[in-house]
Structures are given as C-alpha cells and as structure tokens.
Amino acid sequence: MEKKVFIVDKEGTRIDKYLSDVLEGKSRSFIQGLIEKENISVNNNLVKSNYKLKLSDKIEVIIPEPEILKVTPEEIKLDILYEDKDIIVVNKEQGMVVHPAPGNYNGTLVNALLFHCDDLSSINGIIRPGIVHRIDKDTSGVLVVAKNDSAHNKLATQLKDHSMKREYYALVEGRLKNDLGTINKPLGRDKKNRLKIAITEDGRKAITHYEVLERYNAGYTLIKCILETGRTHQIRVHMTSLGHPLVGDPLYGFKKQRFKLEGQMLHAKKLGFIHPTTKEYVEFITDLPNYFKEVLQKLK
Incomplete structure (x- = not known):
C-alpha cells in the first residue's frame, strides 16, 4: 500500500482531474475508482469525483497494492506487429474486446496477452494489465501494450500530453x-x-x-x-x-x-510514439482489414 498527501495551491479544479495530473501514470478513471472505494479523502472527509478543490485542501490518497490477477489466460491468436522486453504492438481484429468487463470475462485481448506472455504492467489493476489505451470492440487496428510499469508510465504520459500519434x-x-x-x-x-x-x-x-x-x-x-x-x-x-x-x-x-x-x-491505421526505453520515435501502420x-x- 502506498500513501500520498497533497496540499492544494490552486482552487476550482475537480479532484479527479487534479489527481490524474499530479499522479504520474494514473488515469482519471483510475482515480475515480479509488474515490468510489473510499481511498481518497479531503481534510479527512470522503468526497465525490466532482468535488471542486479549495485552496489549502489536504488530499490523502491511498493506492492499494495491485490485486492478484484472476483473469484466465486463453490461447487466442494475436496479430503481433512488434514485441520487445517493454512493449507489445498488436493489430486488434474487429469484434475483440480489449479487456474483461462485467458479463464479458473471456475472449478479450487481455486473455490472449496473458497466455502469450507473463510480464504485463500492473498499473491498471487486475482487469486491464498492460493496457495503456483502448479501442472499441468493433473498431479494428493497432494499439500498444506495456510489459512493465516504467514503460506504461512513459506511454501514458505521451497519451496525456497528446504527443502520441x-x-x-x-x-x-x-x-x-x-x-x-x-x-x-x-x-x-x-x-x-x-x-x-x-x-x-x-x-x-x-x-x-x-x-x-x-x-x-x-x-x-x-x-x-x-x-x-x-x-x-x-x-x-x-x-x-x-x-x-x-x-x-x-x-x-x-x-x-x-x-x-x-x-x-x-x-486504427497508424500509431506513432517515442519508445519508452530507446527514446526513438517508432511508427506502426496497418492495412485495412478485409471487411473494410x-x-x-x-x-x-
């Protein structure tokens, strides 16, 4: 378990937005999940995600240890465009869900990735290991998956500052x-x-x-x-x-x-970003699928 404390120096910002900006690699939805689980308080009081911060508010954040992943690995064919020790770039087919969700815990990209490799980042918890960004179930195309937390944080930063192409x-x-x-x-x-x-x-x-x-x-x-x-x-x-x-x-x-x-x-035809380890710009282009x-x- 990790505990972080922040003293607000500018008022008027929603707490979920504020924390997603100051906590590296933590998405707004992740912060909202912590709030729902009562892991975030302001001046020792529980708040909602839309709470507007006031000057000198004291925010306490408890980030629990990643839960043991319980999603089942499945032998599902993947179209892997590139892979190294830090990232996997895949061309997702139309109809495949990216990560498990209530009512749909099998046949997802995450199920396939867990069968393919043992090392995926833990930042997004037990349901979305390695998932830096998503595309809809019925959208096909390229996306990048992080194998470790360091790579995940660096890719998430590029998403946040809009430098990922x-x-x-x-x-x-x-x-x-x-x-x-x-x-x-x-x-x-x-x-x-x-x-x-x-x-x-x-x-x-x-x-x-x-x-x-x-x-x-x-x-x-x-x-x-x-x-x-x-x-x-x-x-x-x-x-x-x-x-x-x-x-x-x-x-x-x-x-x-x-x-x-x-x-x-x-x-999703093209994806370009700075590789988290080599620091070089890499770009992946996929052909239109047959249905298209x-x-x-x-x-x-």
Missing part, C-alpha cells in the same frame, strides 16, 4: 463538403442513455482533425481522422454531430444500413 480511417454516411476540418466539441456521458457519449458543456476537451480521402457516388465518404485527444467514442460522436455518422455504427449511426456489418467502419476493403470495393 493516432490515425484512423473511417467510412461515413453522406458526402462531406469540406476536404479538411477540425471538430472541437467536449464529450461526456449522455445523461439520458448511459451507454452513449454525448457533446456536453461540462464534458472533457475533445478534438478530432479529419481529411477526406475519397468520395463515392453512392453517398459515402472515406476519411482519415487524427486524434488530438482520445475520448471514448470520440470519432463516432464527433462525426455524428456533423450529420455524417460512421457506416455500420449500431449506437450512433442510421437505423437503415446498406451493408450487413458487425459494427462501425473504423480502423470489401465495402470500399463495392462502392467503387
């Missing part, structure tokens, strides 16, 4: 007018439907840059999206806000779909 390809409904664009709209949990993310005034900063790659006569547009931030469902919600939801999106897309798809047409290519071929 993430490029996605998406097929959207309709023909986008502008060749280039930037969507800067804050995102938060939808207050009416907890399964959805929505554009909210009190949401977290979210910025997506997009570029049109090809327009199709049938009324679709292939775009490249570069994430400046990485919020849950960011591209899906941002493009829907423009009136151009992703093709095949079961949550934000059109009810009537031309193609029989298992999920949204979104692929087949739809594009039909449109052509």
Whole structure:
C-alpha cells in the first residue's frame, strides 16, 4: 500500500482531474475508482469525483497494492506487429474486446496477452494489465501494450500530453463538403442513455482533425481522422454531430444500413510514439482489414 498527501495551491479544479495530473501514470478513471472505494479523502472527509478543490485542501490518497490477477489466460491468436522486453504492438481484429468487463470475462485481448506472455504492467489493476489505451470492440487496428510499469508510465504520459500519434480511417454516411476540418466539441456521458457519449458543456476537451480521402457516388465518404485527444467514442460522436455518422455504427449511426456489418467502419491505421526505453520515435501502420476493403470495393 502506498500513501500520498497533497496540499492544494490552486482552487476550482475537480479532484479527479487534479489527481490524474499530479499522479504520474494514473488515469482519471483510475482515480475515480479509488474515490468510489473510499481511498481518497479531503481534510479527512470522503468526497465525490466532482468535488471542486479549495485552496489549502489536504488530499490523502491511498493506492492499494495491485490485486492478484484472476483473469484466465486463453490461447487466442494475436496479430503481433512488434514485441520487445517493454512493449507489445498488436493489430486488434474487429469484434475483440480489449479487456474483461462485467458479463464479458473471456475472449478479450487481455486473455490472449496473458497466455502469450507473463510480464504485463500492473498499473491498471487486475482487469486491464498492460493496457495503456483502448479501442472499441468493433473498431479494428493497432494499439500498444506495456510489459512493465516504467514503460506504461512513459506511454501514458505521451497519451496525456497528446504527443502520441493516432490515425484512423473511417467510412461515413453522406458526402462531406469540406476536404479538411477540425471538430472541437467536449464529450461526456449522455445523461439520458448511459451507454452513449454525448457533446456536453461540462464534458472533457475533445478534438478530432479529419481529411477526406475519397468520395463515392453512392453517398459515402472515406476519411482519415487524427486524434488530438482520445475520448471514448470520440470519432463516432464527433462525426455524428456533423450529420455524417460512421457506416455500420449500431449506437450512433442510421437505423437503415446498406451493408450487413458487425459494427462501425473504423480502423486504427497508424500509431506513432517515442519508445519508452530507446527514446526513438517508432511508427506502426496497418492495412485495412478485409471487411473494410470489401465495402470500399463495392462502392467503387
């Protein structure tokens, strides 16, 4: 168990945001989990995640020892793009969940990784070992996994300061007018439907840059999206806000779909970052998966 104490020198910030900034490698969701488990107090009183800090508040944080992992290793084929003693870079297939969650503890990327290797970082606890960032179940593409806590912290810092390069390809409904664009709209949990993310005034900063790659006569547009931030469902919600939801999106897309798809047409095509040990910039590019290519071929 580790205990940390902070004295607040600037008021008005939410406690979960403040602690995610000062605790290296600890995400906002991790902090919120500690608050829910009553491991964080302010002036000896328990608080909620939205507590606004006051000047000279005394914050006490108890970080418990990582629990023994109870997720079962499973022999599941992985498309490994690169691996060394610090990181694994994988090309996740559409339909695979990244980490176990209630009601879905098997068949995930984590289950597969635990079978493949014994050493994964413990920072995100028993359910998400090694997971630095996620992509949705029905989004395919490249992501990096940390094998140790040092690598995890360094990669998480790059995510936080937006220096990690993430490029996605998406097929959207309709023909986008502008060749280039930037969507800067804050995102938060939808207050009416907890399964959805929505554009909210009190949401977290979210910025997506997009570029049109090809327009199709049938009324679709292939775009490249570069994430400046990485919020849950960011591209899906941002493009829907423009009136151009992703093709095949079961949550934000059109009810009537031309193609029989298992999920949204979104692929994490490129990932670039500074290697946590060599300090050199590395970049990994993946080909579009077959399901994506087949739809594009039909449109052509």
